[in-house]
Amino acid sequence: MEAVVPIALRPYRIEAPFAHGGRGTGPAAAPACLRRHLGGTARGRVAPERDAARFCRRLARRVAAAVAAGGPFLVLGGDHTIAVGTWAGAAGALGRPLGLLWIDAHLDAHDQASSPSGALHGMPVACLLGEGPRPLAALARGAVDPRRLVLLGVRSYEPPEWARLARRGVRVIGAGAVRRRGWGAVMAEVRARLRGGPWGLSLDVDALDPRQAPGVTTPVPGGLDAVRLARVLHGIGGEAGFVGMEVAELDPGRDRGGMTARAVARIVRAVFS
Numbered sequence: 001m002e003a004v005v006p007i008a009l010r011p012y013r014i015e016a017p018f019a020h021g022g023r024g025t026g027p028a029a030a031p032a033c034l035r036r037h038l039g040g041t042a043r044g045r046v047a048p049e050r051d052a053a054r055f056c057r058r059l060a061r062r063v064a065a066a067v068a069a070g071g072p073f074l075v076l077g078g079d080h081t082i083a084v085g086t087w088a089g090a091a092g093a094l095g096r097p098l099g100l101l102w103i104d105a106h107l108d109a110h111d112q113a114s115s116p117s118g119a120l121h122g123m124p125v126a127c128l129l130g131e132g133p134r135p136l137a138a139l140a141r142g143a144v145d146p147r148r149l150v151l152l153g154v155r156s157y158e159p160p161e162w163a164r165l166a167r168r169g170v171r172v173i174g175a176g177a178v179r180r181r182g183w184g185a186v187m188a189e190v191r192a193r194l195r196g197g198p199w200g201l202s203l204d205v206d207a208l209d210p211r212q213a214p215g216v217t218t219p220v221p222g223g224l225d226a227v228r229l230a231r232v233l234h235g236i237g238g239e240a241g242f243v244g245m246e247v248a249e250l251d252p253g254r255d256r257g258g259m260t261a262r263a264v265a266r267i268v269r270a271v272f273s
């Protein structure tokens with residue numbers, strides 16, 4: 001392995017190895033894998049358990065403690081179900097809804113009735129809007145301001161998810177739109193949307209192109225370029241208003257020679273530079 005470059009800004013790091021929300025449990029191994037690539041140690045680890053709502057409540061308490069300690073935080077998942085705990089905890093500690101940049105191949109905005117898979121990792125955005133499965137939706141309700149929520153890199157979804165987000169006024173910028181419009185125009189729009197209060201970043205590793213990042217449970221062709229993404233996110237971890245970042249869906253067992261973990265580490269380091 002190449003030399004581990006320490007993270008400059010030293011975020012409050014929390015490991016969240018919950019992986020019962022998707023197919024298989026590969027993402028449970030992601031925190032330990034990223035530990036090797038990022039160096040340093042976590043301030044906290046939420047011990048895994050099967051029940052998603054119970055896990056997310058414990059994660060939320062940890063994240064709230066990180067925010068109270070002055071942040072910014074870095075949560076290392078786990079599958080994307082963890083977003084319910086991360087953003088409920090951060091918004092709870094701040095006492096107000098957050099802006100959120102959600103980078104993902106998917107919309108993750110199903111409820112149990114609309115989901116084709118029944119998988120919880122396809123539902124956290126609905127939960128953050130107070131609409132998903134009951135205990136998770138109750139925990140996350142009000143954590144995010146729909147008008148300050150932007151989904152970026154999307155290229156796979158089912159119609160009911162799209163309808164839900166449209167109804168709530170959530171902005172979705174597809175991976176194709178990034179290529180057509182260019183990163184400069186897209187990030188200007190993202191920043192305009194996030195303005196007006198504290199905000200966070202949720203990175204689903206499957207937003208990246210599978211040629212660069214094969215180590216995920218639900219890969220979709222036509223994704224974002226990791227190097228460009230690292231460049232446009234460089235230094236945002238030190239900006240006023242930034243509360244923290246989570247990483248979800250890295251599946252080390254499907255990686256090829258550690259290339260996905262390296263891409264993730266590069267992005268995390270860029271954010272906290």
Ligand SMILES: NC(=[NH2+])NCCC[C@H](N)C(=O)O
Pocket residue numbers: 080106108110115116117118119121122123156157158204206218249
């Ligand atoms: N966080 C994720 N990887 N989500 C994938 C969701 C895929 C699909 N839309 C489903 O609900 O099953």
Ligand SMILES: [Mn+2]
Pocket residue numbers: 080104105106108121204249
């Ligand atoms: Mn996701």
